[in-house]
Amino acid sequence: MTARLVAAALALAAAAAHAQDNAVARSLAATCAACHGTDGRSVTTEVVPLAGLPKEHIVAQMKAFRDGTRPATVMQQLAKGYTDAQIEQLADYFAGRPR
């Protein structure tokens, strides 16, 4: 009985931690939305819509902006503001968004 309660409590704690991770990822992704559209769905054709892009692709592009291998007007400056872990999180979030 006690073991079951402990397991239930652990599951709850894990769910809460996951919810919070997701909230953090969602907020990180929201920093892109002013230019790329809410949840990465752009209303214009000038910028890349991020919703539904593969996670690895977003991570690779952000790193290419950061190290200068992909030239840009502003993204090379913005990409330098995020940590590797933050790039992983926001990329993961966009990958899971419907297009």
Added chain:
Amino acid sequence: MRRREFLKLAGAATLAGCATRGSAAKARVVVIGAGFGGATAAKYVALWDPGIEVTVVERGTEFISCPISNLVLGGNRTMQDITRGYDGLRKHGVQLVSADALAVDSAKRSVTLADGRTLAYDRLVLSPGIDFLYGDIAGYQGAEPRVLHAWKAGPQTVELRRQLEALPDGGVYVLAVPVAPYRCPPGPYERACQVANYFKRAKPRCKVLVLDANPDVTSKGPLFKRAWQELYPGIIEYHPNAKVVAVDAATMSVRTDFDTVKGDVLNVVPPHRAGDIALRAGVITTSNRWCDVDWRTMESKAVKGIHVLGDATLSAGGMPKSGHMANAHGKVCAAALVELLNGREPNPNPVMTNTCYSFVSDREVIHVASVHQYDATQASIVPVKGAGGVSAARSELEGAYAWSWARNIWADMLA
């Protein structure tokens, strides 16, 4: 974050009983002001937790954007281009109340509207924009509408454009810039470009005279100066350290500490402070002008349960008073409200970005960008060193991005 800190952060909500709200009572968020900060906060709370009741109080019936409004003055965009409706917010379940908010009772947690109605809240979001310190410029009161600021997009934008159109060739347009901090640091210099762009096209003997209270161009200086020199030679005349202290509509002149200058169109932007409702709510903390906030939640440092966004805030280091920044404030606030009202810990490390585009002609644009991360040791949000920056040079490519930015950020806050 340690539990005690979290409890302190969440304290006000717990007292109001929101942290343990049952299924019956919905938590209520009231937002005053549906600009870049308030509309964004309202939409994102509704998006991230449909269980929270969101009410927005806004005196205007439509949103008119300050960013891009300089292009209306230059004749390169119309008022219609920069106007958006509020129906999109309604589609997210946000209730809109078309009214002026008169007073806030932070003890009773209620807002009184001009028509006498009251709205109860668990958390209040103030995104009041700015109001002007007219008293800082002698003669300003009574000089309107001959002397305009057009520093809030709307009727004054239309009227200033009309004045520019009525100006005969050879006339002088005077633009007075207040001491920083003010709304939209690059805004005055973009405006000089837009008016000069119009003059060059329509009446090439006209002049733009910029009287800047600051010691130099406060944003993107080299890029603006290069544009002035290369695109508008002989049209724009720039005077630093020229603080306008008085205006006289009868003689159509402005006075600085050193000189009296005559003009045919006088566009004088007075210094400003947080909008009136911030003053009445008691959230102004600094220099009788700005509202200091906890950057993790945007909660006022003066009054618990009230969150302040946008130009009204006491800007953190390296943070401009911009629409993009207010949009970022709105999202950090929305995320914190959702966590607090559900009895959870708000994200202790919020991130914000800013990109300000300026049109130096009808097509060519320059930008300044930054990324801001929360720093617990400084208890503030600070620009990431090595990130951000300005354009290498003005370009039409950035012109396309700038107009795309406008349409996406308007949709991000309103659609």
